[in-house]
Amino acid sequence: MSLLVVGSVAIDSVKTPFGERKEVLGGSATFFSISASAFTKVMLVGVVGKDFPKKYIRTLQNKGVDLKGLEVGQGKTFRWKGKYEYDLNTAHTIYTKLNVFQNFSPRIPAEYKKAEYLFLANIDPRLQLLVLKNMKRPRLVACDTMNFWITSSPQALKKVLKEVDIFILNDSEIRLFAQESNLITAARYVFTLGPKIVIIKRGDSGALLLTKNGGCFSAPAYLMDSVKDPTGAGDSFAGGFMGYVSSRNDLSESGFRKAVIYGTIMASFCVQDFGPNRLLSLKSKDIAERLANYKKHVQF
């Protein structure tokens, strides 16, 4: 089924204890769509600047990503520079240059408006609302956010959540949003606002899927002896999750659980190399192999 993502397309520079890369392809919608493209065709709405390298356009097109919704704005592409220390779980931002993203107002091409699956990546909740207003209600809407919007625009974010089925966010983000340390209790607060499902991403501690009717699912991360760059792991997770769900068109809890596992697998590939490199070279047999290994890692 049709899957649409609205989010950022960026140029990242990143330093980790394992190396440094400058001006590589980044952004939430980028990681999401490359990851989801392993399961389904993805439509992307976002904006880049006139300086956005043609090769990155081809990179996305080679993954079958539909770029009719990718606007080319006046000015430069959104840039992010960050570094990770010894503890790879936390990104330290060196700078964020919004550039064309500053005045981004998502325009949804007519043929995207009936998309059945929608992922609102981490952007201003007012823009997330605008997207929802301009579309036929999709079969399933998931959204992400970040500390910045939780703190600066809680009311707009709550309006978004009213319209959203699945809220996908980090453990630190849901704790901040709900003002509650216990993750289950924090999810219950989210359920009062609209979403029926909360997915909590916990970095190398895995992910939780919690449902309004009491469903609890806990998926450990894939165990790896080498992590090079965690950038994009969360969006790759969301891409694997939504890509799988939309390819199966199965909205049962059991289907969502399997989707969390695919999200986990895709995130594990993402962190193995800088930027989306590993995701770009991925074959379906790699995914199947890793899934088989994952099953061995968790069975008892």
Added chain:
Amino acid sequence: MSLLVVGSVAIDSVKTPFGERKEVLGGSATFFSISASAFTKVMLVGVVGKDFPKKYIRTLQNKGVDLKGLEVGQGKTFRWKGKYEYDLNTAHTIYTKLNVFQNFSPRIPAEYKKAEYLFLANIDPRLQLLVLKNMKRPRLVACDTMNFWITSSPQALKKVLKEVDIFILNDSEIRLFAQESNLITAARYVFTLGPKIVIIKRGDSGALLLTKNGGCFSAPAYLMDSVKDPTGAGDSFAGGFMGYVSSRNDLSESGFRKAVIYGTIMASFCVQDFGPNRLLSLKSKDIAERLANYKKHVQF
């Protein structure tokens, strides 16, 4: 089969965001033996002072713990006072009064010397060595440690590890010990020193079981909406693990995986109330019920 624990018996005072308790039963050998007693009979070697309340002796005896190895020393019982903030994963020590524990030198009663399962709880590695020297080599030896010994007595700790089958410790501890952030790589370092198995406790992120021959097992923590006091969770985990292993006498990886799950379940009971309260009221049907729930939380 016979299970022996050598470690501390203490009187704890603890404050968490959910309340405060003064002078409750604590100590690594205490939590371990109460937890393990759900699966098997436990022999305990430790020391208390003359002030140790008789009621706590009865508490342990009621769980079938063999206290012939519990020495009553001149002076006061080991005391620990700590608090937990919002983040229940980290204990902040207010004071540690070693008292009789200061000059503790474990004496192993003759009938304990042939114990087939041995857990060396977190004590001075020199004492852990002394215990090993004074016993027939058990079928299985596991040990714990803490940051203090890793930093102050790394050589003694390495001597212990030479004699140990399973090293059970926290993620932060193994990172410190191996000077390595990646947990699999850190475990590989431990394998060069003796142990064939490493179990890494990760608080509410669960536990990892890693084997020298490449086995990887990842067990999420039991999801709970209320945690009152994490004190003793690690030792309750170890008690559930070793109690189950010794009750089954099964040293296969599959047996160890099941034991990690029982450790996880016992730790989840431990944190539900202050001190060992919840563990003390536990019935075997509670364990079976929670195990059934746990299975529902992880299946996909």
